[in-house]
Amino acid sequence: MSNTDFKELIEQYLTGTISDGNKAVLESKLASDVSLRAEMKTQSDMVSGLKEFRKAELKTRLDNVPLEVGVLGTLGQSAVVKVAATVGTAILLVGGMYYFSEEAVNPAPEIGQMNPITSFEQDKTAPDIALKELPSVETPAKPVEHKQQFASVTSTSSATAAEDIADVAVPAAEEITPTFEKPTVAEFETDVEFEVEAVGKEDALAESDPIEINKPIDIEVKSEAGNSNKLQYQFYEERLYLYGNFEEIPYEILEINSKDGKRIYLFHQDVYYKLSYPTKKISTLEKVTNEDLLSELKIFRDNKALN
Amino acid sequence: MKDDEILAKISKGDETALDYLYKKYYRMMTKIVLSNNGTEEEAKDVFQEALIVFWQKAVSGNLVMTSKISTFLYSICLNQWRKELDRKSRLSNEEKDGEEFQEHDAEEKARIIQECIGDLGDICKKLLTYYYFDGMSMNDIAEKLQFANTDTAKTKKYKCMKRLDLLIRSRYKEEDFLD
Numbered sequence: 305m306s307n308t309d310f311k312e313l314i315e316q317y318l319t320g321t322i323s324d325g326n327k328a329v330l331e332s333k334l335a336s337d338v339s340l341r342a343e344m345k346t347q348s349d350m351v352s353g354l355k356e357f358r359k360a361e362l363k364t365r366l367d368n369v370p371l372e373v374g375v376l377g378t379l380g381q382s383a384v385v386k387v388a389a390t391v392g393t394a395i396l397l398v399g400g401m402y403y404f405s406e407e408a409v410n411p412a413p414e415i416g417q418m419n420p421i422t423s424f425e426q427d428k429t430a431p432d433i434a435l436k437e438l439p440s441v442e443t444p445a446k447p448v449e450h451k452q453q454f455a456s457v458t459s460t461s462s463a464t465a466a467e468d469i470a471d472v473a474v475p476a477a478e479e480i481t482p483t484f485e486k487p488t489v490a491e492f493e494t495d496v497e498f499e500v501e502a503v504g505k506e507d508a509l510a511e512s513d514p515i516e517i518n519k520p521i522d523i524e525v526k527s528e529a530g531n532s533n534k535l536q537y538q539f540y541e542e543r544l545y546l547y548g549n550f551e552e553i554p555y556e557i558l559e560i561n562s563k564d565g566k567r568i569y570l571f572h573q574d575v576y577y578k579l580s581y582p583t584k585k586i587s588t589l590e591k592v593t594n595e596d597l598l599s600e601l602k603i604f605r606d607n608k609a610l611n
Numbered sequence: 612m613k614d615d616e617i618l619a620k621i622s623k624g625d626e627t628a629l630d631y632l633y634k635k636y637y638r639m640m641t642k643i644v645l646s647n648n649g650t651e652e653e654a655k656d657v658f659q660e661a662l663i664v665f666w667q668k669a670v671s672g673n674l675v676m677t678s679k680i681s682t683f684l685y686s687i688c689l690n691q692w693r694k695e696l697d698r699k700s701r702l703s704n705e706e707k708d709g710e711e712f713q714e715h716d717a718e719e720k721a722r723i724i725q726e727c728i729g730d731l732g733d734i735c736k737k738l739l740t741y742y743y744f745d746g747m748s749m750n751d752i753a754e755k756l757q758f759a760n761t762d763t764a765k766t767k768k769y770k771c772m773k774r775l776d777l778l779i780r781s782r783y784k785e786e787d788f789l790d
Contacts, residue, residue, distance in 0.1 A: 319743065350775055351743050353724035357736070358744035359663060362629070366659050369630045371637050 305329070307340075314344050318351045535572070535589040539582040546570075547586065558604055569601055576601050614680050621669040624747065624755050629666055633658075636681060640688045647692060657695065661687035671746025720783060727778040735771035742768060 313330045316322035322330070334341050535548035544557070555572040568579040570589065576598060577589040592598055612620075612631060620628035640661065641654035649657070661684055668674040676683065728736060737756060741747045747755070753764040 319746075346776060346779075349720065349724060350772065350779065353721065353728055354739050354743045356721070357725060357728045358740035361740070362626075362663050362666065363659050365626060366629070366633050366662065369633045371634060 305333075310337075310340055311343065314340075314347050317344075318347060535577070536586050537570070537579055537589055538584060538586045539579075540584060544568075544579070548589075556605065558601060560604070571601070571605060614676070617680060618669060618674075618676065621666060622672065624670055624741070624745065624751065629662060632665075632680065632684070633662060636684055639681065640684055643685070643688050644692050647696075649692065649695075653692075653695070657688050657691045658684075660691055667744065667746060672748075673746065723782050724779055727775055727782060730778060731771065731775060734767070735774065738764065738768055739771050739775070 310330065310333060313322060313326050317327065317330060334344060535546070537544060537546050539545075546555070555570060558569040558571065560567045560569070566581055568581045569592065570577045570579055572589075576592040578592050579589070580587065592601065612628075617628045617632065637658065640658040641651070644654035644657050645651065664687055665674075665680070665684055728739075731739075734756060738752060741752050741755065742749070749761045749764045749768070752758070752768075753761050756764070758764045758767065
């Protein structure tokens with residue numbers, strides 16, 4: 305067997321593809337051939353080094369993957385998520401205004417068409433940016449008596465948070481923008497009342513009671529696997545913690561600011577739950593059974609899917 | 612994404628599948644370590660190691676899945692953490708022997724090798740690591756790196772190894788001389 309053949313055997317040895325027979329031949333040759341042993345050592349060091357290098361490269365890649373669940377600090381640092389949260393919040397605000405307008409462009413879609421937005425942490429700057437970017441406010445002929453705001457956060461443990469948010473947000477922005485004019489910041493600061501211009505087909509939602517603007521409270525959602533099938537929650541330091549099997553199945557948080565204060569609902573596996581806010585104690589999620597409220601919540605979710 | 616879609620991505624060397632699995636199972640897998648006397652850092656290491664083992668097996672085509680990916684990852688994490696706990700307990704029971712000089716020498720050489728690999732061109736780095744670590748075939752590498760054919764990949768690999776060998780020899784000798 306020539307030296308080239310032995311080098312080929314070394315290669316096979318290092319990649320784990322050598323046959324038992326050839327392995328014995330190689331080992332016997334290595335025992336007596338110093339230079340081949342040195343060659344083997346060199347090749348082996350290089351291959352080990354390359355493996356280490358690649359492993360470190362993959363670990364660095366994983367270290368840079370933004371984590372969503374249970375690592376809120378990391379989440380907050382993610383530029384992608386921040387951008388997505390900002391865009392998402394802006395669109396949801398626009399969506400809220402749009403929803404409460406007297407007429408809307410599109411009818412409510414089926415729930416099945418809804419593209420769930422996955423969990424994100426609301427950027428503290430998001431509401432400001434959203435206001436600056438909000439389209440058109442006109443002084444109404446018949447002033448609307450209420451201001452409105454609808455903010456919602458939808459959350460799952462899915463890995464595609466940023467992508468999903470972007471998917472929902474961008475087309476909605478393109479659709480709605482042409483129907484409004486840009487306001488000045490001063491107009492918002494002085495609480496000018498407004499109405500949205502009618503642009504299309506009448507929507508059943510127009511009958512809903514207008515809702516008053518309250519400044520939204522930052523809510524961060526953190527799901528934790530519970531020990532049982534029980535679904536529980538608590539508010540602690542302005543954060544909402546969910547306990548239960550929220551890892552696999554998407555859930556949504558609906559935050560509604562009304563004249564009577566803030567109302568928070570959770571939608572999970574086709575069931576709506578009411579959350580008493582603020583409740584520092586760990587409490588069991590309470591199902592919503594009131595038919596009127598259920599249909600109102602369904603409209604909220606349907607409308608959100610439009611945006 | 613379903614398991615078979617993930618495996619299909621990995622078989623093409625698509626590393627975004629790795630990101631997806633990392634995000635999806637981070638909490639579930641790190642819990643194994645966290646609830647068994649491990650720190651967050653140890654938990655992360657164990658999960659990353661497990662995921663990389665899974666990647667290596669799947670990308671090289673040496674994996675026949677008989678269970679869900681999550682079950683597979685879970686068992687690797689569990690084994691890795693058991694091994695680590697064994698290693699820790701052995702370490703605390705053993706006294707260090709007098710091989711520190713040799714260890715230092717080997718570490719120094721390993722450091723130089725890492726530097727030299729870092730100084731290779733991107734194509735060489737990818738080709739050699741895909742081949743030796745990921746266990747990809749020359750055919751797959753040729754396709755991924757857009758070489759004309761498998762023979763081009765083989766020739767390129769030979770040249771890259773030669774270049775790495777020369778780099779290491781020149782630097783290792785320099786360091787010897789400086790010492």
